[in-house]
Amino acid sequence: NxxxxxxxxxxxxxxxxxxxxxVNYFQVGLFIRDFTPRPMSQIEAMLCCVSKNAIDAGAGLIVLFSETGRAPKLVAKYRPCVPVLVVTSSEAVYRHCNAHFSLHPRKVDAALMSKSFDDADTLALMEEILSEAVTSGLWGSSKHVVVVRGLGKTASADDEPFLSFYKPKQASNKKLNRAASSFFEYESKFELYKTMSLRCTSISYNxxxxxxxxxxxxxxxxxxxxxxxxxxxxxxxxxx
Incomplete structure (x- = not known):
């Protein structure tokens, strides 16, 4: 060493x-999807679109709730262009995410994961972890967040994933605003449907x-x- x-x-x-x-993330995601055996599971069929939706909507971050690690692995498989913040109460999932592309785990109390996403405590948690994402350099707070959560009584997206967009409150903390203004955000430089190569050297002077x-x-x-x-x-x- x-x-x-x-x-x-x-x-x-x-x-x-x-x-x-x-990297042309759009083309990479399509390539992986095209060579994935069919039929794929219903959950993968839903989650394979998360990376594409992040590009299409110009999102700056993906927040995903998981308790088994199944959903984040499927999202990471299609190489998202932005960081994926995985919210979990499982120590095993927390450790496992550290070995997967784009996944950044955030451990929370198990009681919060047992509540629906619309619960006041869960929404407060969202604001808290997004503030942490700004200070850690994962997200710039100027763009929407793709949220992958459960459709039901729990927040976990491992069984019944539901995708939505979340526009957080404007940060009132001056430190957070300064951090957000200096954040590097992915912007596609490709004509997505015309670019044929998997990887391109489209790096600008800026x-x-x-x-x-x-x-x-x-x-x-x-x-x-x-x-x-x-x-x-x-x-x-x-x-x-």
């Missing part, structure tokens, strides 16, 4: 984050000189050699 594993991982993370700017990096969706997997065994170095690897 070398003497500076934290620097190596940070470099990898920077490379993939910047490379993602030139993308290169901008000091605001996009939220990285690709996960980094590495082995841990002797240089990584200290508690301090493990912390640096997580931060990278």
């Amino acid at each position: 070398g003497s500076f594993p934290d620097s190596a991982v940070a470099t990898m993370a920077s490379i993939v984050a910047n490379s993602e700017v030139g 993308d290169v000189v901008s000091r605001y990096a996009p939220a990285r969706k690709t996960k980094i997997v590495c082995t841990l050699g002797p240089s990584c065994w200290s508690e301090d170095m493990l912390g640096k690897l997580l931060d990278a």
Whole structure:
């Protein structure tokens, strides 16, 4: 692993984050869908459209409620162009999401997951986690949010997914507003139905000189050699 594993991982993370700017997410999603065996499950048939809807609506974030991990894995399969914030009370789902493309888990109390999305506590939770998404650089608060939730008495979308759009309240906190104004948001640079390649190098000059990096969706997997065994170095690897 070398003497500076934290620097190596940070470099990898920077490379993939910047490379993602030139990916034609629309075409990648269609490619995966075209080569998925038919018939697909009813849940996958519904969730495969989430990535496309995020592009079509110009959304800045996907929020997904899950207790088994089934729904977030299906959404991640079709390579969404924006981060997916997975709300769950399951420790297993929380850990599992860290290995999937674009998924960012957020653990909550189990009592909140047992309530419907329209419940006042759930709506308050939405505002809370979206504020956290702004401060962590996942979302800029200027665009709608795609919400994938359950259709029924629970918020989980694993059995009966329901897709809606959520327009949050304008942040009153000046710090949040400043963070939102400096956020990098994905904008398609392609004529979607005419672009035939899966990956394109459509990176503009503004993308290169901008000091605001996009939220990285690709996960980094590495082995841990002797240089990584200290508690301090493990912390640096997580931060990278």
